[in-house]
Amino acid sequence: MARMIWKGAISFGLVHVPVQLFPATQSEHIGFNLLDKRTVDPVGYKQINKRTGKEVKREDIVRGYEYEKGKYVVLSDEEIRAANPEATQTVDILAFVDAPEVSFFYLETPYFLAPDRKGEKVYALLREAMKSSGKIGIAQVVMHNKQHLAALIAVGPALVLNTLRRADEVRSSDEFKLPPEGVRASGLSTRELDMAKKLIDDMSEKWNPAEYHDTFHDDILALVDKKIRAGKTEEVDVQAVRAERPKSAEILDLSDLLRRSLGRGKSRADRRSANDDRHDDEHDDEEAPAPARKTPARRRRAAG
Incomplete structure (x- = not known):
């Protein structure tokens, strides 16, 4: 609750x-602690004077508002609370x-x-x-x-x-160099627009936020679990847990890219159904795998 x-x-x-x-x-953020790489001891946080490089005691720290570059008005905690x-x-x-x-x-x-x-x-x-x-x-x-x-x-x-x-707090789009609005003003053809709309239709599905995952979060946990299983606190081959990143397409012909995309633009639900069908056909005679065991890092996260 x-x-x-x-x-x-x-x-x-x-x-x-x-x-x-x-x-x-x-929040489901990955949190990291700062460690001394020589001893793996936690590293504390220090307040450092940026000009002298020396540590500043907490009682000597005040709050200041920078009204010009390098010029400040100092405000006490009482003044801030009153305001x-x-x-x-x-x-x-x-x-x-x-x-x-x-x-x-x-x-x-x-x-x-x-x-x-x-x-x-x-x-x-x-x-x-x-x-x-x-x-x-x-x-x-x-x-x-x-x-x-x-x-x-x-x-x-x-x-x-x-x-x-x-x-x-919200920037205006006027800051950016953007193509003009409108099909004709943007130099688009009716054919290109129709193909793009068809591709959007093919990829449309009902919004289900549970289907979208933080892959970075999952990759970090996989790396942590691999280190735990290996009994190591040193380097592990990161490439082994890193998913292959798709390369960006070089736009040569917009119409051709749209045409090729239409063949691949079925919704995620359709693609999952097709993959499930292929998987069932390939493994009809195979024994079903045992349920996946919770990895150590996930067990600790669930317990916390």
Whole structure:
């Protein structure tokens, strides 16, 4: 069960919806410790003066805001705390907007909101009204001593609070040299467009996030397990666990590449089904393999 990180209420107009806030995501990052290669001892973290190269004691470190290159205003912890927004216990809805108006560029971190203190009915009322209207709420909320802009979104049976990046945190595409919009302006032919659309149709399938894996995470765990099985803490042939990377295609003729791609562009589900059929035909007479044994690293991760 996720740990509750905030309790308060959604406020719009005179209506208050008591809610509890829970994280909607979890991290699966590979973490590395810094070690002394001579002894494999953990290496600690030191604060170093970048000009002198000498270590600085923690009590001599202050916070500074760089207002010009190399020039700082020093702020005490008390001053920073006093400048922080006042902690409130409400998700204050400022406006309702059409959902497609908020670009995915602005979406940051999602959180689940669950009803609290017998607030189920008014929670459901707000959720169903938002679904019927096709609107999402733009709100302000203070979490962890920081004010956030956020979107309140009805997703299935839940109300989700998704923190938003502010306008000055999202770069404009004007910074980049991009081809002009439009088929004719981009120099594309109708035939090329039709083939590209056909390829997209052939590769289309229902979104299932469980089918997509962090291959780097899996490769690192495979390397760790190989070292454990070998009883080594020294070098192991990394090439043995590294998947072959497909080479980038050199674009010579766009139409020809599209034409060749169409033959290979069936959906992942179709490709899996075809591979399964071939696998069954090849191994009808073979004994089914035993279930894979959990590797040491995975056992430790599951236990943790």
